[in-house]
Protein backbone atom coordinates (compact mmCIF):
# COMPACT_ATOMS: atom_id res chain seq x y z
CA UNK A 507 0.00 0.00 0.00
CA UNK A 508 1.59 3.23 -1.15
CA UNK A 509 0.53 6.69 0.04
CA UNK A 510 1.57 9.97 -1.58
CA UNK A 511 2.12 12.90 0.77
CA UNK A 512 2.31 16.35 -0.79
CA UNK A 513 3.35 19.51 1.09
CA UNK A 514 1.60 22.39 -0.65
CA UNK A 515 3.44 25.30 -2.34
CA UNK A 516 7.16 26.12 -2.00
CA UNK A 517 9.38 28.03 0.41
CA UNK A 518 9.23 31.26 -1.57
CA UNK A 519 5.68 31.10 -2.96
CA UNK A 520 4.27 34.66 -2.87
CA UNK A 521 1.35 35.22 -0.50
CA UNK A 522 0.66 31.90 1.24
CA UNK A 523 1.66 33.15 4.67
CA UNK A 524 0.04 34.56 7.79
CA UNK A 525 -0.62 38.28 8.19
CA UNK A 526 1.94 39.99 10.50
CA UNK A 527 1.94 38.10 13.80
CA UNK A 528 1.10 39.74 17.14
CA UNK A 529 3.60 37.54 19.05
CA UNK A 530 6.85 35.63 18.61
CA UNK A 531 6.44 32.04 17.39
CA UNK A 532 8.49 29.12 18.71
CA UNK A 533 7.31 26.07 16.77
CA UNK A 534 8.79 23.38 19.01
CA UNK A 535 8.95 25.39 22.26
CA UNK A 536 12.70 24.98 22.54
CA UNK A 537 13.12 28.61 23.57
CA UNK A 538 14.46 29.65 20.16
CA UNK A 539 12.17 32.06 18.30
CA UNK A 540 11.34 30.73 14.82
CA UNK A 541 9.25 33.66 13.55
CA UNK A 542 9.51 37.08 15.17
CA UNK A 543 6.55 39.21 16.18
CA UNK A 544 5.53 41.23 13.10
CA UNK A 545 6.77 38.48 10.76
CA UNK A 546 4.75 35.77 9.01
CA UNK A 547 4.63 31.99 9.14
CA UNK A 548 4.89 30.70 5.58
CA UNK A 549 2.29 28.12 4.71
CA UNK A 550 4.91 25.78 3.24
CA UNK A 551 6.71 25.65 6.60
CA UNK A 552 3.65 24.30 8.39
CA UNK A 553 2.65 22.09 5.43
CA UNK A 554 6.11 20.51 5.46
CA UNK A 555 6.03 20.13 9.25
CA UNK A 556 2.81 18.12 9.05
CA UNK A 557 3.95 16.21 5.95
CA UNK A 558 7.20 15.07 7.61
CA UNK A 559 5.33 13.81 10.65
CA UNK A 560 2.81 12.08 8.39
CA UNK A 561 5.58 10.24 6.51
CA UNK A 562 6.96 8.98 9.85
CA UNK A 563 3.51 7.90 11.03
CA UNK A 564 2.74 6.07 7.78
CA UNK A 565 6.09 4.27 7.69
CA UNK A 566 5.66 3.13 11.28
CA UNK A 567 2.26 1.71 10.32
CA UNK A 568 3.76 -0.23 7.43
CA UNK A 569 2.90 1.95 4.41
CA UNK A 570 5.22 2.81 1.55
CA UNK A 571 5.33 6.54 0.95
CA UNK A 572 6.07 8.96 -1.85
CA UNK A 573 6.66 12.64 -1.10
CA UNK A 574 6.18 15.64 -3.34
CA UNK A 575 6.69 19.33 -2.69
CA UNK A 576 9.32 18.67 0.00
CA UNK A 577 12.45 16.53 0.26
CA UNK A 578 13.47 16.67 3.92
CA UNK A 579 12.87 18.41 7.25
CA UNK A 580 14.05 21.78 5.92
CA UNK A 581 11.02 23.77 4.67
CA UNK A 582 13.10 26.78 3.65
CA UNK A 583 14.76 25.45 0.48
CA UNK A 584 11.94 23.82 -1.51
CA UNK A 585 11.00 25.05 -4.98
CA UNK A 586 7.30 25.39 -5.70
CA UNK A 587 7.03 22.29 -7.90
CA UNK A 588 4.38 22.75 -10.65
CA UNK A 589 1.19 20.80 -9.97
CA UNK A 590 1.50 18.69 -13.15
CA UNK A 591 4.96 17.64 -12.05
CA UNK A 592 3.64 16.61 -8.61
CA UNK A 593 0.82 14.69 -10.28
CA UNK A 594 3.29 12.93 -12.58
CA UNK A 595 5.52 11.76 -9.70
CA UNK A 596 2.51 10.34 -7.84
CA UNK A 597 1.11 8.66 -10.93
CA UNK A 598 4.46 7.14 -11.94
CA UNK A 599 4.99 5.80 -8.43
CA UNK A 600 1.64 3.97 -8.70
CA UNK A 601 0.32 5.25 -5.38
CA UNK A 602 -2.92 3.92 -3.91
CA UNK A 603 -4.02 7.11 -2.18
CA UNK A 604 -2.84 10.70 -2.06
CA UNK A 605 -2.92 13.28 0.74
CA UNK A 606 -2.07 16.92 0.14
CA UNK A 607 -1.38 19.17 3.14
CA UNK A 608 -2.46 22.82 3.22
CA UNK A 609 -3.58 25.61 5.54
CA UNK A 610 -6.51 27.76 4.50
CA UNK A 611 -6.83 31.53 4.00
CA UNK A 612 -9.55 34.13 3.72
CA UNK A 613 -9.43 37.79 2.75
CA UNK A 614 -6.45 39.44 1.04
CA UNK A 615 -3.95 38.20 3.62
CA UNK A 616 -2.98 41.65 4.92
CA UNK A 617 -4.90 41.32 8.17
CA UNK A 618 -6.45 38.58 10.28
CA UNK A 619 -10.09 37.72 9.57
CA UNK A 620 -12.78 35.64 11.25
CA UNK A 621 -13.11 32.43 9.16
CA UNK A 622 -11.64 29.40 10.91
CA UNK A 623 -11.70 25.63 11.07
CA UNK A 624 -10.56 22.57 9.18
CA UNK A 625 -11.90 20.85 6.11
CA UNK A 626 -11.08 18.40 3.35
CA UNK A 627 -11.33 18.90 -0.42
CA UNK A 628 -11.98 16.19 -2.98
CA UNK A 629 -12.38 16.47 -6.75
CA UNK A 630 -15.88 17.29 -8.00
CA UNK A 631 -15.61 14.88 -10.91
CA UNK A 632 -12.61 12.54 -10.81
CA UNK A 633 -12.88 11.38 -7.23
CA UNK A 634 -13.20 7.54 -7.27
CA UNK A 635 -13.33 6.54 -3.56
CA UNK A 636 -12.27 9.96 -2.30
CA UNK A 637 -15.51 10.86 -0.53
CA UNK A 638 -15.50 7.81 1.72
CA UNK A 639 -11.73 8.16 2.21
CA UNK A 640 -12.18 11.84 3.17
CA UNK A 641 -15.01 11.02 5.60
CA UNK A 642 -12.83 8.51 7.41
CA UNK A 643 -9.87 10.89 7.71
CA UNK A 644 -12.13 13.78 8.76
CA UNK A 645 -13.61 11.66 11.54
CA UNK A 646 -10.14 11.54 13.14
CA UNK A 647 -9.06 15.10 12.25
CA UNK A 648 -11.94 16.63 14.21
CA UNK A 649 -10.74 14.84 17.36
CA UNK A 650 -8.13 16.40 19.60
CA UNK A 651 -7.94 20.19 19.24
CA UNK A 652 -11.46 21.62 19.07
CA UNK A 653 -12.05 23.38 15.73
CA UNK A 654 -14.91 24.32 13.46
CA UNK A 655 -15.60 21.38 11.14
CA UNK A 656 -16.03 22.75 7.61
CA UNK A 657 -16.68 19.28 6.22
CA UNK A 658 -15.91 17.96 2.75
CA UNK A 659 -15.94 20.27 -0.27
CA UNK A 660 -15.93 19.18 -3.91
CA UNK A 661 -13.77 21.27 -6.23
CA UNK A 662 -11.74 20.71 -9.40
CA UNK A 663 -8.31 20.86 -7.71
CA UNK A 664 -5.29 19.33 -9.45
CA UNK A 665 -4.06 17.52 -6.35
CA UNK A 666 -7.49 15.91 -5.88
CA UNK A 667 -7.85 14.60 -9.42
CA UNK A 668 -7.75 10.80 -9.12
CA UNK A 669 -7.34 10.38 -12.90
CA UNK A 670 -4.27 12.62 -13.14
CA UNK A 671 -2.81 11.12 -9.95
CA UNK A 672 -3.70 7.54 -10.86
CA UNK A 673 -5.01 6.85 -7.35
CA UNK A 674 -8.11 5.29 -5.79
CA UNK A 675 -8.66 8.30 -3.57
CA UNK A 676 -7.16 11.78 -3.19
CA UNK A 677 -7.77 14.36 -0.48
CA UNK A 678 -6.49 17.86 0.20
CA UNK A 679 -6.63 18.86 3.85
CA UNK A 680 -6.97 22.49 4.96
CA UNK A 681 -5.94 22.08 8.59
CA UNK A 682 -6.63 25.59 9.93
CA UNK A 683 -6.82 29.20 8.72
CA UNK A 684 -3.52 31.04 8.49
CA UNK A 685 -5.63 34.23 8.38
CA UNK A 686 -7.38 33.52 11.69
CA UNK A 687 -5.21 34.91 14.47
CA UNK A 688 -5.90 32.18 17.01
CA UNK A 689 -5.43 29.33 14.54
CA UNK A 690 -2.29 30.93 13.06
CA UNK A 691 -0.61 31.41 16.44
CA UNK A 692 -1.82 28.34 18.33
CA UNK A 693 -2.17 25.73 15.57
CA UNK A 694 -0.22 26.59 12.44
CA UNK A 695 2.58 27.93 14.66
CA UNK A 696 2.78 24.80 16.82
CA UNK A 697 4.67 21.60 16.17
CA UNK A 698 2.33 19.87 18.62
CA UNK A 699 -0.55 20.62 16.25
CA UNK A 700 1.45 19.49 13.21
CA UNK A 701 2.10 16.21 14.98
CA UNK A 702 -1.49 15.82 16.14
CA UNK A 703 -2.78 16.42 12.60
CA UNK A 704 -0.35 13.91 11.10
CA UNK A 705 -1.31 11.31 13.70
CA UNK A 706 -5.03 11.80 13.05
CA UNK A 707 -4.64 11.66 9.26
CA UNK A 708 -2.63 8.45 9.62
CA UNK A 709 -5.27 6.93 11.92
CA UNK A 710 -7.91 7.70 9.29
CA UNK A 711 -5.80 6.15 6.54
CA UNK A 712 -5.22 3.06 8.69
CA UNK A 713 -8.93 2.64 9.35
CA UNK A 714 -9.84 3.16 5.72
CA UNK A 715 -7.26 0.71 4.41
CA UNK A 716 -7.86 -1.87 7.17
CA UNK A 717 -4.44 -1.57 8.81
CA UNK A 718 -3.76 -1.40 12.53
CA UNK A 719 -2.57 1.98 13.74
CA UNK A 720 0.80 1.51 15.45
CA UNK A 721 1.31 3.87 18.39
CA UNK A 722 4.61 5.68 18.67
CA UNK A 723 6.46 4.34 21.68
CA UNK A 724 9.24 6.41 23.16
CA UNK A 725 10.93 4.43 25.92
CA UNK A 726 12.09 6.65 28.81
CA UNK A 727 15.86 6.85 29.05
CA UNK A 728 16.31 8.10 32.60
CA UNK A 729 14.88 7.47 36.07
CA UNK A 730 11.17 8.24 36.26
CA UNK A 731 10.04 10.38 39.19
CA UNK A 732 7.21 12.80 40.03
CA UNK A 733 8.96 15.52 38.05
CA UNK A 734 9.46 13.44 34.88
CA UNK A 735 7.61 14.28 31.67
CA UNK A 736 3.98 13.18 31.44
CA UNK A 737 4.94 10.96 28.50
CA UNK A 738 7.48 9.09 30.61
CA UNK A 739 5.05 8.66 33.52
CA UNK A 740 2.29 7.53 31.14
CA UNK A 741 4.68 4.96 29.70
CA UNK A 742 5.34 3.67 33.26
CA UNK A 743 1.62 3.57 34.08
CA UNK A 744 0.84 1.67 30.87
CA UNK A 745 3.61 -0.86 31.47
CA UNK A 746 2.65 -1.42 35.12
CA UNK A 747 -0.96 -1.91 34.08
CA UNK A 748 -0.01 -4.60 31.60
CA UNK A 749 2.45 -6.51 33.83
CA UNK A 750 0.25 -6.38 36.93
CA UNK A 751 -3.06 -7.08 35.17
CA UNK A 752 -5.12 -10.15 35.99
CA UNK A 753 -4.68 -10.18 39.77
CA UNK A 754 -6.49 -8.03 42.28
CA UNK A 755 -4.65 -5.06 40.80
CA UNK A 756 -6.84 -2.08 39.93
CA UNK A 757 -5.41 -0.53 36.75
CA UNK A 758 -3.75 2.86 37.17
CA UNK A 759 -5.21 5.89 35.44
CA UNK A 760 -2.82 6.64 32.57
CA UNK A 761 -2.63 10.34 33.34
CA UNK A 762 1.07 11.15 33.57
CA UNK A 763 0.91 11.82 37.33
CA UNK A 764 3.28 9.89 39.62
CA UNK A 765 1.01 9.60 42.66
CA UNK A 766 0.88 7.16 45.59
CA UNK A 767 -0.99 4.58 43.49
CA UNK A 768 1.88 4.54 41.00
CA UNK A 769 4.34 4.28 43.90
CA UNK A 770 2.51 1.23 45.28
CA UNK A 771 2.32 -0.37 41.84
CA UNK A 772 6.10 0.05 41.49
CA UNK A 773 6.59 -1.61 44.90
CA UNK A 774 4.29 -4.50 43.92
CA UNK A 775 6.21 -4.96 40.67
CA UNK A 776 9.54 -5.04 42.49
CA UNK A 777 8.14 -7.56 44.97
CA UNK A 778 7.00 -9.78 42.09
CA UNK A 779 10.52 -9.72 40.71
CA UNK A 780 12.07 -10.36 44.13
CA UNK A 781 13.67 -6.93 44.20
CA UNK A 782 13.99 -4.41 47.04
CA UNK A 783 13.73 -7.14 49.67
CA UNK A 784 15.25 -4.91 52.33
CA UNK A 785 12.64 -2.25 51.53
CA UNK A 786 15.37 0.35 51.19
CA UNK A 787 13.67 2.04 48.24
CA UNK A 788 10.34 3.81 48.75
CA UNK A 789 8.91 3.41 45.22
CA UNK A 790 8.93 7.12 44.42
CA UNK A 791 11.35 6.55 41.54
CA UNK A 792 11.60 3.92 38.84
CA UNK A 793 15.21 3.65 37.71
CA UNK A 794 16.74 2.32 34.53
CA UNK A 795 16.75 -1.25 35.88
CA UNK A 796 12.97 -1.07 36.30
CA UNK A 797 12.56 0.61 32.90
CA UNK A 798 14.65 -2.09 31.17
CA UNK A 799 12.68 -4.86 32.85
CA UNK A 800 9.32 -3.28 31.95
CA UNK A 801 10.49 -2.70 28.38
Ligand SMILES: [Zn+2]
Pocket residue numbers: 514515522549608609610
Ligand atom coordinates in the same frame (compact mmCIF):
# COMPACT_ATOMS: atom_id res chain seq x y z
ZN1 LIG B 1 -2.19 26.19 0.37
